[in-house]
Amino acid sequence: MPRIELLSWEDARAEASRIRFKVFVEEQGVPREIELDAIDPQCIHALAFEDGRPVGTGRLLPDGHIGRMAVLEDWRGRGVGSGILESLIRKARERGEAEVVLSAQVHAVPFYKRHGFKAMGEIYEEARIPHRTMRLPL
């Protein structure tokens, strides 16, 4: 099981940006300039560690959205993404959010469904990648 830490942007920034850059910019071709945005300093950031090394990240926005879920390719399918997602959901629940919402890449919809999220509405494109809104009432 990965060790998950919930951190401020200041503390997560170096490692979270490195992981996000590898996954979203290098692997998925998302433009570098939309990968980092002005909301990061207001978010709670999860970092997942395996053997002491950061291998995954995700963030909880002030409005209860979860986003920027990314696990380094070599570490996928071992529960790292689930650990990150569950920590962020727990945090949102503690904070009194009524629900968490996310914009899922369509390929990852089954992953979020396993955690209780339900898909809503139509598929839409963001950064040329098909997405679908998903919600989890808390």
Ligand SMILES: CC(C)(COP(=O)(O)OP(=O)(O)OC[C@H]1O[C@@H](n2cnc3c(N)ncnc32)[C@H](O)[C@@H]1OP(=O)(O)O)[C@@H](O)C(=O)NCCC(=O)NCCS
């Ligand atoms: C989506 C992501 C965060 C999941 O992290 P992960 O560490 O692989 O997830 P876990 O190991 O906890 O869970 C994996 C489970 O979800 C399923 N799953 C994960 N990614 C999936 C995908 N792209 N399509 C279908 N199922 C997927 C796996 O089949 C696995 O189920 P299993 O345990 O029965 O084999 C990771 O695949 C990732 O970083 N992908 C690239 C970036 C991305 O697309 N982020 C999501 C943006 S919305």
